[in-house]
Amino acid sequence: MRLKHGSFKTKKLQGILLAALLAVSASACQKNTAPDHTSVGQEDGKASETRDSVVIAIGSEPETLDPTQGWGHGNSPIVQSTLVRYRADLTFENDLADSYQLSEDGLTWRFTLREDAFFTDGEPVKAGDVAFTLETAKAAQGSVDLTYMEKAEAVDDRTVEITLSQPTSIFLNTLASIGIVPEHAYGEDYGRSPVGSGPYKLTEWKPQEQLIFTANEDYYDGAPSIKQVTVVFMSEDAALAAVQAGKVDVAYSSATLGTTQVKGYYVEAIPSADNRGFTLPVLPNQGKTTQSGAPIGNDVTCNLEIRQAIAYAIDRQLVAETVLNGFGCPAYSENDGMPWNNPEVKIETDVDYAKKLLKDAGWADTDGDGIVERDGQKAEFSCVYPAGDSVRQAVAMAAAEQALAVGIKIQVEGVSWDEIMERMFSEAVMMGWGSSIPNETYYLYRSEGALLDDFYNPEGYGSDVTDRYLKEAMEAPSAEEANRCWQKVQWDGTNGTAMKGACPWVWIVNLDHVTYVRDGLSIGEQPIHGHGHGLPLIQNLKDWTWE
Amino acid sequence: MRLGNRRKKLILLTVVMALIFIAIYAFGILIPEEEIAGSFLEARRPPSPSHPFGTDALGRDLLLRTFKGLSVSLTVGFAASAVSAVIAILVGIGAAAGARWVDGVMNWVIDLVMGVPHTILIILISFSAGRGLKGLLIGIAATHWCSLARLIRGEVLQLQSQPYIAVSRKLGKSSGWILVHHLLPHLLPQFFVGLILMLPHAILHEASISFLGFGLPPEQPAIGIILSESMGYLSAGLWWPALLPGLTLVLLVLLVDNLGEQLQKLLDPSSAQE
Numbered sequence: 001m002r003l004k005h006g007s008f009k010t011k012k013l014q015g016i017l018l019a020a021l022l023a024v025s026a027s028a029c030q031k032n033t034a035p036d037h038t039s040v041g042q043e044d045g046k047a048s049e050t051r052d053s054v055v056i057a058i059g060s061e062p063e064t065l066d067p068t069q070g071w072g073h074g075n076s077p078i079v080q081s082t083l084v085r086y087r088a089d090l091t092f093e094n095d096l097a098d099s100y101q102l103s104e105d106g107l108t109w110r111f112t113l114r115e116d117a118f119f120t121d122g123e124p125v126k127a128g129d130v131a132f133t134l135e136t137a138k139a140a141q142g143s144v145d146l147t148y149m150e151k152a153e154a155v156d157d158r159t160v161e162i163t164l165s166q167p168t169s170i171f172l173n174t175l176a177s178i179g180i181v182p183e184h185a186y187g188e189d190y191g192r193s194p195v196g197s198g199p200y201k202l203t204e205w206k207p208q209e210q211l212i213f214t215a216n217e218d219y220y221d222g223a224p225s226i227k228q229v230t231v232v233f234m235s236e237d238a239a240l241a242a243v244q245a246g247k248v249d250v251a252y253s254s255a256t257l258g259t260t261q262v263k264g265y266y267v268e269a270i271p272s273a274d275n276r277g278f279t280l281p282v283l284p285n286q287g288k289t290t291q292s293g294a295p296i297g298n299d300v301t302c303n304l305e306i307r308q309a310i311a312y313a314i315d316r317q318l319v320a321e322t323v324l325n326g327f328g329c330p331a332y333s334e335n336d337g338m339p340w341n342n343p344e345v346k347i348e349t350d351v352d353y354a355k356k357l358l359k360d361a362g363w364a365d366t367d368g369d370g371i372v373e374r375d376g377q378k379a380e381f382s383c384v385y386p387a388g389d390s391v392r393q394a395v396a397m398a399a400a401e402q403a404l405a406v407g408i409k410i411q412v413e414g415v416s417w418d419e420i421m422e423r424m425f426s427e428a429v430m431m432g433w434g435s436s437i438p439n440e441t442y443y444l445y446r447s448e449g450a451l452l453d454d455f456y457n458p459e460g461y462g463s464d465v466t467d468r469y470l471k472e473a474m475e476a477p478s479a480e481e482a483n484r485c486w487q488k489v490q491w492d493g494t495n496g497t498a499m500k501g502a503c504p505w506v507w508i509v510n511l512d513h514v515t516y517v518r519d520g521l522s523i524g525e526q527p528i529h530g531h532g533h534g535l536p537l538i539q540n541l542k543d544w545t546w547e
Numbered sequence: 548m549r550l551g552n553r554r555k556k557l558i559l560l561t562v563v564m565a566l567i568f569i570a571i572y573a574f575g576i577l578i579p580e581e582e583i584a585g586s587f588l589e590a591r592r593p594p595s596p597s598h599p600f601g602t603d604a605l606g607r608d609l610l611l612r613t614f615k616g617l618s619v620s621l622t623v624g625f626a627a628s629a630v631s632a633v634i635a636i637l638v639g640i641g642a643a644a645g646a647r648w649v650d651g652v653m654n655w656v657i658d659l660v661m662g663v664p665h666t667i668l669i670i671l672i673s674f675s676a677g678r679g680l681k682g683l684l685i686g687i688a689a690t691h692w693c694s695l696a697r698l699i700r701g702e703v704l705q706l707q708s709q710p711y712i713a714v715s716r717k718l719g720k721s722s723g724w725i726l727v728h729h730l731l732p733h734l735l736p737q738f739f740v741g742l743i744l745m746l747p748h749a750i751l752h753e754a755s756i757s758f759l760g761f762g763l764p765p766e767q768p769a770i771g772i773i774l775s776e777s778m779g780y781l782s783a784g785l786w787w788p789a790l791l792p793g794l795t796l797v798l799l800v801l802l803v804d805n806l807g808e809q810l811q812k813l814l815d816p817s818s819a820q821e
Contacts, residue, residue: 235779236779237778237779237780237781237782237783240782240783241782244782256604256779256780256783257779257780257782257783259783260782260783260784318588319587322587322588322590323587323590387760387764387765388760388765390604390776390779393605393765394587394590394604394605397584397587397605398587401584401586401587412766413764413766414764414765414766415764
């Protein structure tokens with residue numbers, strides 16, 4: 001009897017210990033993947049007497065290295081090279097292209113390729129490869145949108161002619177993000193074992209662990225000075241721990257962790273167009289659903305005064321200073337600071353004006369609970385964000401707190417991306433966008449793109465005026481002309497997508513990409529980063545140097 | 548004398564436990580939502596008189612959050628343990644008093660459930676039951692009954708060979724009568740001890756599953772959520788969100804475990820007379 005009881009109790013205690021141990025060890029497995037694969041990095045570090053290798057920790061693994069499937073989208077694909085590329089000031093320079101002309105009607109582009117470009121398997125880069133790449137990307141219908149391209153064909157080995165169905169001012173931007181793939185070496189698993197003509201070649205890819213790139217010694221622009229690059233994937237806090245242990249040379253971090261000083265490293269806060277803000281459904285809830293069955297519309301956020309009141313209630317500077325520890329700045333649009341941004345989109349925080357907007361529209365707090373209501377409808381709605389994203393959570397909660405001050409209650413909920421896809425058409429989302437190309441404005445606001453699953457326009461915004469400006473911008477003959485039209489999309493004096501206009505988005509902050517860099521390493525002149533969990537960092541790898 | 552001591556100690560402990568339980572529940576329930584919401588201007592404050600446990604990265608007071616979390620943990624723990632203990636007693640009696648094949652099946656099921664590590668099994672069940680409070684409750688309730696069931700089965704088997712039960716049978720009493728009048732009264736102490744010893748186990752499981760992200764949603768103030776959030780800031784030097792709520796959880800669990808032990812010693816005939 002006693003024995004039995006004894007064993008029962010020990011079992012229980014063992015069980016308790018086991019549960020605690022399991023929790024600890026499971027979390028350890030989750031977070032401690034870092035030392036395992038950074039041990040490679042440490043060896044590199046020791047060998048770096050010669051200093052020609054770096055270990056980089058970034059947040060997420062690319063899905064593929066195939067540019068036709070989206071690799072390099074908005075950045076530059078370091079394994080492949082592109083026809084044209086960005087300078088740090090976002091103007092274009094020739095890369096694979098030697099020269100190019102555009103026909104009078106704006107429909108036919110003719111590129112001449114340079115002669116000294118070779119794929120890493122020794123084959124020269126030919127016009128046929130360019131045509132093949134563009135046709136493949138168009139057929140793939142991935143994140144590279146080439147629906148406006150009629151055809152791409154090689155005229156001879158060095159000349160490629162691309163015909164568009166409509167003049168497209170963003171075509172060069174698109175080309176700058178499509179790495180050219182070799183027709184002769186392209187197959188099913190190209191995304192995992194790519195061959196390209198870029199400054200680096202892929203040497204090893206261990207899924208969920210690391211990518212190793214080595215310098216392409218035959219690169220036509222001169223071999224890069226960093227010979228070996230190991231990219232490891234880890235969460236922000238694991239990356240910080242790896243920095244503290246001296247195991248990585250460069251680590252992507254976050255605004256919440258970047259205030260930690262680490263000896264032997266400096267923190268580089270790279271400005272970005274990576275922004276955070278609320279998408280607010282502009283349609284009322286009429287019981288409709290999307291094709292996948294997700295409900296559409298929200299009876300609170302469909303009111304312009306509600307969206308604008310939130311926009312005016314938020315003190316963006318305060319959020320940037322406190323929540324982001326100063327690693328960020330107020331955001332007023334999807335492209336603050338870009339040549340195609342309209343400075344007029346800026347608004348000043350004005351709580352009284354926000355209250356007035358609500359009051360004028362008939363919203364009042366009649367039951368004294370601090371939340372305004374109208375016709376029995378409380379100004380209350382949910383905002384979802386991907387659980388685990390601490391920055392989005394903190395920004396959303398800070399914004400919600402400020403919205404509550406004018407009587408609007410935003411319930412912030414962390415959920416999975418799958419759930420966000422079901423709820424984003426009928427509830428607010430703490431969304432992130434931002435890229436250094438104007439294409440984004442087009443995708444965010446075109447009415448054709450409303451309520452698609454691509455996260456661009458879940459709020460259901462669409463306007464004839466906006467569509468007209470977008471079309472004009474796309475068809476503009478010059479970049480300057482296009483920029484003027486992009487600006488009018490945002491605000492033309494009376495209408496626009498800006499917060500003082502139709503306000504489908506309430507932009508809050510632009511994040512700096514906080515990066516730890518080992519003393520002595522220069523990561524070059526980083527172009528303004530787009531949205532991405534550390535990947536934009538490596539786009540100018542070829543300019544990195546050790547002192 | 549010693550018996551008196553132990554009884555006194557136990558009664559005292561029970562009263563203290565009951566008070567703590569009620570206090571935590573009441574405190575947790577009485578904390579209004581707005582208090583927990585905190586303010587982003589107050590983020591990352593170390594422990595101070597106004598915030599004894601400090602505030603977390605989102606500016607929420609950790610003391611309030613911890614106690615709100617504990618009240619959730621206790622609810623989950625209690626509900627899951629109670630369901631589990633009831634399952635255990637049904638299965639235990641069924642196995643021992645039923646036909647041979649019933650016993651065989653029950654033992655096979657017990658072996659099956661015990662053969663899989665609890666945490667993994669709870670994750671699976673919780674995940675397929677839709678996570679959240681419901682998933683956790685089902686998960687914990689469905690996994691914690693085995694050892695108690697086995698214990699009760701053994702007890703019943705032993706009881707059935709006792710002379711007084713054999714006499715009852717010879718006197719023509721039905722199985723149901725014997726169950727209600729002889730078996731159940733004998734099993735009640737085991738049931739309560741098992742229930743109380745199961746509670747800390749269930750609380751820790753709730754915390755660890757939430758910690759791993761398969762339990763309660765991230766807005767819910769729960770110890771597991773607080774601890775898992777705190778991990779992200781440990782490397783940045785925020786020690787208080789991990790240490791203080793964690794310690795509170797350990798203390799509560801130790802207290803409950805101690806109560807169970809005392810109760811067991813007292814109810815167990817072989818040690819009760821010491």
